Amino acid sequence: MPVRTIEAKTGLTKGMFPEPFLISLYRAQAPYRGCAHGCRYCDGRAEKYYVDGDFETDICVRGNLPELVASDVALGTAAREYGAVCIGSGVTDVYQPIERELRLTRRTIEALIPARLPIIILTKNDLILRDFDLLAQFPKALVIFTVTAIDPAVARILEPRASPPEARLAAVRKAKEAGFFSGILAMPLCPGISDTEANTEDLFASGVADFIYPGGLTLRPGRQKDLFLSLVEENFPELAPLYADVYRENRQSGMPLASYTAPKGKKWNSRLKVLRIPQMIPHRVYRELLSPPDSLFVLLSHMQSLYANKSVDTRPLKEATGRYGSWLKENRSALRRKRIPLLASDPFPITRVLTEKLDALCRREGGFESVCGNARLSALVSSLIKDGTVFDYPTLTAGGRTDS
């Protein structure tokens, strides 16, 4: 396959808030652009994301990325604030087949070790097993594998050059054995192909992941949708009328009809609840990967989805999250402007001060309520922060089991 070198302009960046989906505070750019795994549903090939060339065959390589990340780490981009760093984005896989020879992702991971931050990697390639020796040198690691179809024949149609599903599930188990957190991103589950009860039952019962994150298929009008519909015509012609119906609105977001997705989502969530598997990265995991103030921000964001799934009106929660976000932003920005000196005994001083401020708020009568404006939420947050307990996603209770 042809490989073109492009220059990485940024190495490592730091957010104002952790990103609630993959919960990282820091982001290292992807070492590659385009993706040879060639998943037929991939929205990386949608016009919105991809710049030029053929998504599956014109793989661009950011050869200078490891040096750029090493330089950012040396200059202190990753200093003063504790929080997970995620490599790459959802529109390429950091373990491209060519990574076996180039070792660009491996060198990028190596460059991050001195930062002493947790790391998060999402992939569909069990080549990541090669780098477990490096991941073991981070304070915490979360390895997420995307697995959508359990049947290898179906997976070959949908994800032709990714590792077979059984190899990915074996890697999930090995990640746990190595002492990492591990999860399964079960998305996209494609209508009639992989969102069937048979497939989801096998997938949900498949292993030891800390969470399984299910989600449906979006088809953005243009390259992505055209390609996927031709796959359906060719391999699952009996499903063509279903796709024509469910994606008939041709929305720019690629979303199918809510009347199709909502019952599916409800069913997956209630099944996962029965199996006591969190349906997104759970609090007990990300509170090890983020500081308490950032974990709280993610928790409030996740609670909006968790309660929305139960048809609860989440507007008060949304408002409280916004107010807490403003508090966090204001305090974090002020501390970042101060350039607090670094000491070996205090490597993350901004995190330390923010954590102390939040703790003091939660210990003061009405303290957190003055920030979030919600007495009920304030009582819950104060007990989580003061007692160091966990919010259990399957049961929506505080102080729940820490091993679920």
Ligand code: SF4
């Ligand atoms: S592995 Fe991810 S980025 Fe690569 S083609 Fe598949 S869905 Fe797209």
